[in-house]
Ligand code: MD3
């Protein structure tokens with residue numbers, strides 16, 4: 001694979017392949033109750049990535065970013081975290097040396113043309129917990145930088161089934177995703193990314 005070595009980052013290539021169809025079915029079940037939507041961010045922009053959540057949800061609106069137990073579209077709690085999600089996140093984190101029980105999962109859906117600008121994940125309560133990410137569907141070019149926005153970034157391709165555990169000094173690093181290119185994949189012409197968090 002690619003030469004990408006950073007303290008705090010464990011790349012588990014293909015770790016989710018054995019569960020891919022169960023994960024996609026669980027994503028669709030979550031989305032049936034809490035549909036994917038393009039959130040509006042402070043400043044008024046509409047995210048090109050469509051999102052939903054299981055467990056504690058990440059929410060953006062014109063007032064800011066926060067974690068919330070409730071889906072603002074329905075006023076109801078976000079769907080429970082599917083057991084196939086929890087089990088995979090726990091097993092992946094264990095490989096990297098963490099005893100990790102996430103309380104939330106942000107589900108991102110990238111259609112061709114969607115991207116996510118360079119940002120830090122700093123709305124969570126506990127930075128000693130890692131973030132576990134799972135990529136499904138079309139490949140994406142992920143950018144990983146340092147603790148300052150101006151630090152140089154490394155590019156790394158994340159493929160269907162790849163799982164990454166981001167802990168320690170990597171936890172607060174800037175990161176983003178380049179514009180998704182159109183393509184074909186058995187699960188559909190898009191990319192899903194699950195990010196498991198200890199939000200509260
Ligand atoms: C490194 N998602 O949802 S996953 C996000 O592919 C997010 O959808 C991207 O960044 C995606 O916030 C990237 C890899 C990832 C996720 C969270 C991180 C890397 C991270 C948090 C801290 C450090």
Ligand code: FE
Pocket residue numbers: 119120121175
């Ligand atoms: Fe992020």
